[in-house]
Amino acid sequence: MSKIPYRITLSEEEIPKAWYNVRADMKTDHRPMLNPGTMKPVIESDLTPVFCTELVKQELNVKDRFIEIPEEVREYYKMFRPSPLYRAYALEKALGTPAKIYYKFEGGNTSGSHKLNSAITQAYYAKQQGLKGVTTETGAGQWGTALSMACNYMGLDCKIFMVKVSYEQKPYRKAVMETYGASIIASPSNTTNIGRKMLADHPDSTGSLGTAISEAVEVAVSTEGYRYVLGSVLNQVLLHQSVIGLESKIAMEKIDEYPDIVIGCAGGGSNLGGLMSAFMADKLSGKAKPYFIAVEPASCPSMTRGRFAYDFCDTGMVTPLAKMYTLGATFIPSSNHAGGLRYHGMSPILSQLYHDGYIDEARAVEQTSVFEAAKLFAKAEGILPAPESAHAIRVSIDEALKCKETGESKTILFGLSGTGYFDLSAYMAYNSGTMTDYIPTDEDLQTGFDMIPKIPGIQ
């Protein structure tokens, strides 16, 4: 065939008609979530007071490999999907590498990231259930922006607890969410019991994702007609995000390519889980052996240095417990501009796949080296990446440079999950040389590990 284009774009009709549920293929399913009251595996009725009923069914679905995407959701997807797969010709040239680098760009919508894929889906099911609204938390603001857009489409009220430090540092993110009609509350807030307790104990708290989750859940379960929605970690979210990987595989097939290495940043796991989906299916069935790398910040190293244990998903310890790689629910990472990667835990699915060796490697990278890569990428490819996505860029560049040494022409696929338009203060810090790195000591981490619950007979 002729030269591979810069952008491989599928037609609207090629948007997948079903999501891929990796759990149906996993050799070992992840351990069940536990009800924090009984410490027994959660059942549907434990979760329906918190989450939309259809989403609970998806959360617990271990048998269906494919779950149909509702026609109305697909119509909304068509407003911004299929997303393009880029061949990084300019980056390859800048690196002088024989590697072939591809990236799936999910930032080409107003929310600026892949989060919209799940936000629209969750808002759709909330609407179908006849709810009035939903609550959630947001850190960097990508998820909050996506959810505010989705709720606007569906005519739902949307209450967003925004980690206070982001609320104060990102007024423009807040402005976008408000333009779409969402209510934004700085967390910790005095609107919830958990927020008030946190403020009493730590009046100067700048907040954390874990606390914001606790507040959002509290409001959802105590308000008639509301449920809580979450932008990562959960099985349902990885399910919705599988559209990224499914599209990527179709696009690569069109140009007769298949990735040797698949690289994604991992905070709660929604981006990597989505990107790898179709390729993990091949790996689990033995059809292919792509090498998967999860990239995380050295400042919040849940996979590379965390424990594989049952832990709470939130700081307030009101959510079910999940078996996952965790730094402890009270771990509050040092200030790091990649707000979307500051979560203490990791998707149970990704945790299990990593534990079992299907995700081959987790790699922690430092912030300044991430921004060095971000800038190199921006200057070569023209797209300003989100700090989160730039973690994947860092490792993709490193792998491409290895190819340069060995002369191998590997095919690398990474996820460019979002743009950096709302992270320019971080770029300013990098440009001015004031950005620093932070790696927690073993002692720092021990404080969090000490808070991981010890459950007799379970861990």
Place this chain on the structure above:
Amino acid sequence: MSKIPYRITLSEEEIPKAWYNVRADMKTDHRPMLNPGTMKPVIESDLTPVFCTELVKQELNVKDRFIEIPEEVREYYKMFRPSPLYRAYALEKALGTPAKIYYKFEGGNTSGSHKLNSAITQAYYAKQQGLKGVTTETGAGQWGTALSMACNYMGLDCKIFMVKVSYEQKPYRKAVMETYGASIIASPSNTTNIGRKMLADHPDSTGSLGTAISEAVEVAVSTEGYRYVLGSVLNQVLLHQSVIGLESKIAMEKIDEYPDIVIGCAGGGSNLGGLMSAFMADKLSGKAKPYFIAVEPASCPSMTRGRFAYDFCDTGMVTPLAKMYTLGATFIPSSNHAGGLRYHGMSPILSQLYHDGYIDEARAVEQTSVFEAAKLFAKAEGILPAPESAHAIRVSIDEALKCKETGESKTILFGLSGTGYFDLSAYMAYNSGTMTDYIPTDEDLQTGFDMIPKIPGIQ
């Protein structure tokens, strides 16, 4: 055929191979620019000290209908083009209109607007000429961002005079330009004679595009190996931007559509000039009769209330004079968030086409009604528009609502020239109800008109 998709995307190979030069088809060419020293029509040697030589040739080219796009420029175009043509199904539904609304979205690149089309081209020719760098001005920052990306690609130095009010209000725009390696100077500055004079006369000046142009030109002509580049107004810029209209026509042909109405915002004219190109060709040759509407802010109404006269292109009165619709080179528009539409003049090509009736209508709209339209559009279509582009949205909505009254199913095409990611303070002002409108009085305008030079025998 089956249902028209949400996005009509061309293949890379369908990017035009030549720009369209509308001057070759105009019934009456625009009046020549005048050398401000001699008041005689400019010739190539008048302009080459200021502009790149090849660009001067394009500026003065009145005979070639098509000018080939260099292969290297097309390669850069492929990194972000073809841009998608959207069918605004959601907006149509929100309005309940029988009109069919299409928009060409030029904001899907990191510069956030159509400006990159000409920036890459101008930087390419500067590089071909062996220059060290270029100077320019930027208001809202769209052009400066595009040029900083383009100069980065070509390895050129880039000095940008940024209107002081934007420099102070848009630190993130500045951060993007600096990430791409440009030097940003707040204008008026003490680095030029014109800037120093302006500061001496008006120490508190927050700057204007006209002054920033004067400063950038001064530096270009007085620095070895530098030339000045401009993001709008000039013939060469409209030429490069013709790629927008050429692609739009190809895309519409694919779905068997043709616009009844073509709508674009017009500040200096590059967006509207680009969008209308291929359709204006049809109108000039008598093949079709699309109705063209130029939209401008009521606060800076050069076409609707300005004079059609020879005037300077800059406040410092050092540039050639152009016959155009103008409010006077000293006209400084009141604070208006659509920074890209605050220019006192208008492209000579568009001015002539409007004067001769080929652009059917110019319409001035007020800021709050523009943001009302911007928000309606964002909520329906999911894309947060730039304030400039939202002027075109306002009029497109108004035309679609007229169709609702009359029952006509007109086909409307408008230019969504950019995104609003860097204009969120304006959205915040609108959301909080503090945004106000401003319409200059006739007396306000007279002050500017009084400064339009009176040239014996010419006007």
